[in-house]
Amino acid sequence: MFIDSHCHLDRLKLEEFNNNINQVIKNAEQASVNQMLCVSVTLADFPSMVETTAAFDNVLLSCGTHPLNQGDEVDQKQLHSLSQHDRVIAIGETGLDYFYAPKTKQVQIDSFRKHIKVAKALQKPLIIHTRDAQQDTLDIMREEGAEEVGGILHCFTESWEMAEQAIAMGFYISFSGILTFKNAHELREVAKKVPEDRILIETDSPYLAPVPHRGKQNQPAYVVEVAKQLADIHSLSYEEI
Ligand code: NI
Secondary structure, eight states, X not given: OEEXXXXXXXXSOGGGGTTOHHHHHHHHHHTTEEEEEEOOSOSTTHHHHHHHTTTOTTEEEEEOOOTTOOSSOOOHHHHHHHHTSTTEEEEEEEEEETTTOGGGHHHHHHHHHHHHHHHHHHTOOEEEEEESOHHHHHHHHHHTTGGGXXXXXXXXXXXXXXXXXXXXXXXXXXXOGGGGSTTOHHHHHHHHHSOGGGEEEOOOTTSOOOTTSTTSOOOGGXXXXXXXXXXXXXXXXXXXX
């Protein structure tokens, strides 16, 4: 059995699934992907995400605002109240992305801090997106005491040094289909160093379809390709991974 630790089911274009999300869940189950964590990217879209996934016991949720969706300042009270929903098992995705949005740096930092505060208040783990912002991400995690709740660095593409420090704070490292990309040699080296009991796998669907599904819309069923790649990297069997 596999778990897709990070997908955006509410962002899928359903035309290729007979306009029905049931088909996406069925495809996943047929590939032995029996649980999925559907990750929120804006508070405004959270209620409809809850609705879209309501029929599926094997779909759990997070609540938060993605660092690239910082149009408005995050309302900490609203984040707290929405995150109390009983299907919400994690806070995020939050974090810092200086690669795509260096100009909103300060807004991202403020939002990240609020997410950590809410995670601690509700005792739910964090889902952290980090790109080209290693030092600030780690500093804020330390300053705000993220260690108290732990969580994951999702769709990880940064250095081993960063992974190591996050692991020391009790965090897990989640790898996506990027691990299967031809040019991802460095990332595969990082993945090799991450202890097996600190690794999670994800699709980040509908984005980042793994090899051999490049160019298609990504879906939770494809997380098995990430598992296969990791098995290879760690010299484990598919069953072990
Ligand atoms: Ni995501």
